Amino acid sequence: MIEINRFALNRIIAPRMGLRDFIDFAVQIGIHKIELRNDLPGKTVIDHFSPQAVKKLCNDTGVSIITINAVQKFNLKTMKYTVREELNRLLELATDISCPALILCPNNDPADRRTPEERKKETIEALTEFAPLFQNAGITGLVEPLGFRISSLASALEAVEMIRESGANCYKVTLDTFHHFLGPDKPESLGTELKPEWIGLVHVSGVEDPLPPEKILDEHRVLPSEKDRLQSKEQVHRLITAGYTGDISFEPFGSRIQNLPAEELKKKLKESIEYLSV
Helix, strand or coil, X not given: CCCHHHEEEEHHHCCCCCHHXXXXXXXXXXXXXXXXXXXXXXXXXXXXXXXXXXXXXXXXXXXXXXXXXXXXCCCCHHHHHHHHHHHHHHHHHHHHCCCCEEEECCCECCCCCCCHHHHHHHHHHHHHHHHHHHHHHCCEEEEXXXXXXXXXXXXXXXXXXXXXXXXCCCEEEEEEHHHHHHCCCCXXXXXXXXXXXXXXXXXXXXXXXXXXXXXXXXXXXXXXXXXXXXXXXXXXXXXXXXXXXXXXXXXXXXXXXXXXXXXXXXXXXXHXXXXXXX
């Protein structure tokens, strides 16, 4: 049984909902952990609120902000200075709102012509260079491999290896059940080769569409159910059995979920929580 206090909501589930309404929405379901985003149309990370107002809102509702999602293209050397500026801004904000972690996403672009060796080298260099920024802020960097074929870092096992090679102790991996399904790592690596102590967060979603893996996109991500092809429930329980004690955050990108009326979304979330929990 997974206790409800381990579940979180990523704002991508209701991207048009304001932050205050989103927090109230989460609390009404019984969830008290949320992930913020820096890529919602027409919104900033904390909407129109000041950091102080966000902290008060969280204190008043008993909600914790567990991550800001995400610093993009963190491992692309030609973007280093832009990434560093964005990272500094988000680290400052995370500190101001008492958020303990930032998500780091790799370059995910078909125009990326770097060799695998170059991609690995630039990833390790980025992790090494940015580590003092995370360490000085007391913030954890959560490296999230993206399992798409065009991704410059698709393997969670490789991400762990690169973190180790960087020598930095401020990083962990975000294990996304969608990307683990699409990526090169074997399902049985969860909890064995990919040890739970290296995982800082689990992102969970489901896919029901009968498409070949190479055709599956973010748009196909819904809430996990018995129809889920990703076997997200099995992935999560494999990690928990191996000793993972961290948070599990719902991150469905599909418009069929994002466009649901609030009451219908609550119903489906409760059903998904019950399905995953048992």
